[in-house]
Amino acid sequence: MAGQQTAAGLNRTLFCYSASLSIDLIATFLASRGLTAALLHPCFDNLATLMRRRNVTLMPLHEEDLSLDRMEETFAGLAAEAVFITLPNNPTGFELSREEWDRLVALCGRYEKLLIVDCTFRFFSRKPLWDQYELLERSKISYLLVEDTGKTWPTQDLKCSILAISEDLADDVLELHNDILLNVSPFILKLLIEYLKDTVQEGLQSVIWEPIDRNRKTLREAIRSSGLTLHNTDSMISVEWLRITDPNFRSVDLVDRMQRLRLGILPGDHFYWHDHGQGERYIRIALARCPDMFADACKILKFATMTTNRMDPA
Structure with missing residues (x-):
């Protein structure tokens, strides 16, 4: 439904109770490696709160820094090891075009940056669908992507977040994930599947x-x-x-x-x-x-x- 066909074939996707738990896992991973992160500014405030609670050093990254005419300069002067953005961005609605996505991924590869993307507002975007996971897998960059049902299908806090991981990070993140939970309730997953089926049918x-x-x-x-x-x-x-x-x-x-x-x-x-x-x-x-x-x-x-x-x- 999101046009991410490549994601359906990955065996490196983990279920979490919520997007906040996925973000906390990312923060824990960054802290375990001593990595700093450039986080979009402004963004939903609990992203920064979760990062700081895990003692991850943050640097602000402004939306205008990710425009095509400034992105090269942004990465050339970026001290942080990870780039953390939300697309679309809550609260501003900021998005990247496909060309900007291509440039972002290429620069992460060139400057060896870990790309972290919160895609939890994905289904509100009206941009044409295209397979972002195919781009990420083809690029071979290190990445962590967060998906979520909770922003789109309000089910009294019965939700599921998906944390997708590049191959080079999979084992370490999986170990952290297994320390916290084994799986999301099958009852919740079954309920969400019915919501998804209804949305596919109705549009x-x-x-x-x-x-x-x-x-x-x-x-x-x-x-x-x-x-x-x-x-x-x-x-x-x-x-x-x-x-x-x-x-x-x-x-x-x-x-x-x-x-x-x-x-x-x-x-x-x-x-x-x-x-x-x-x-x-x-x-x-x-x-x-x-x-x-x-x-x-x-x-x-x-x-x-x-x-x-x-x-x-x-």
């Missing part, structure tokens, strides 16, 4: 994309005359990353105001894990919600942020 468009797109449209209409602007108009993932235009108003101020109105939003500061100040004027809103409930929430958001001049924190 990603109707099962996954349409509710997300409907909520995205509702949200964007609600903020038109507010003190919020879109960070990435091309984002297709299941969250929206919004910037607060008033320089005197922080994300925590808006979160507090929304909480008083019984509406939950997420402040952006911790997504900028290297410098929380860069995120203090961003908020993230989850779109994977019941459309009727989400429409009501957008009315509250519109009421709370509608302004001609500025949003008063008071």
Whole structure:
């Protein structure tokens, strides 16, 4: 369903209870080898938290550093042994084109970098499908890829993450994996298979994309005359990353105001894990919600942020 035919034939894929456990295994592996990592900035904050808990030294890697015209320069000056990116990126929706993927893998090979990719938001991408695992296997670079069902099929925390490993790392990562778990529950796997079968039959468009797109449209209409602007108009993932235009108003101020109105939003500061100040004027809103409930929430958001001049924190 993801177009990753090569992955289906690999015998180096491990099941984990969650994507967070897969990331923790990666962090443990990096720590065991004393490897440093360049981590995308911003990204979902628990990636940095898990890495640091395992005492992995992190360096920020910005999305613009991975553009075709800057990628060569980025790798030439990169001190970290591993490159850790999320595609599509939560919260910004940032993605790489196929040409950028090709360049990234080639540079990892040339500069002997371990490539780590969190693909857990894969099924929200609208880019044409192509086999990324075929590219990775053909390149012979060292890689670790994380897949997940939890971001796409919400099943009350019954989920499965897949950790795919290049051949040169397989034995060491497998040993770490076996120290933690033997397998994911067959009951959970059977349940997920039924969800997947249903999605194959009905199509990603109707099962996954349409509710997300409907909520995205509702949200964007609600903020038109507010003190919020879109960070990435091309984002297709299941969250929206919004910037607060008033320089005197922080994300925590808006979160507090929304909480008083019984509406939950997420402040952006911790997504900028290297410098929380860069995120203090961003908020993230989850779109994977019941459309009727989400429409009501957008009315509250519109009421709370509608302004001609500025949003008063008071």
